[in-house]
Amino acid sequence: MTELERMTRRYTQEMIPFIGPQVDVMAPDIGTNEQTMAWMMDTYSVHMGYTVPSIVTGKPVGLGGSLGRREARPRRSAYLANRATDTIGLDMSKCTVAVQGYGNVGSIAALSLARSGAKVIA
Secondary structure, three states: OOHHHHHHHHHHHHHHHHOEOOOEOEOOOOOOOHHHHHHHHHHHHHHHOOOOHHHEOOOOHHHOOOOOHHHHHHHHHHHHHHHHHHHHOOOHHHOEEOOOOOOHHHHHHHHHHHHOOOEEOO
């Protein structure tokens, strides 16, 4: 067991009084991924005595996660950029784009914007 897994599981144990499918559902954020969310789900499920996939979002598809979830937010950003350029009459192929970060969101947003014709410069 890695330090990250131990820390994630302990954090989840401490959060149990404050979370639940009908109370507050944990969601991924900076520094987390599908594996982190799977550990959270597992820790909560062990405490409850049965599998509770609805305690977290962002878990792997094999554990009840959604197909395309990882790509949804960055694709939505690229879609909104396309809508904005359409609304103000800009040709996306004449636009240059700088994307901050190249993690899960930034990398897919940059690829989606490039596929829309924008020139990604940073």
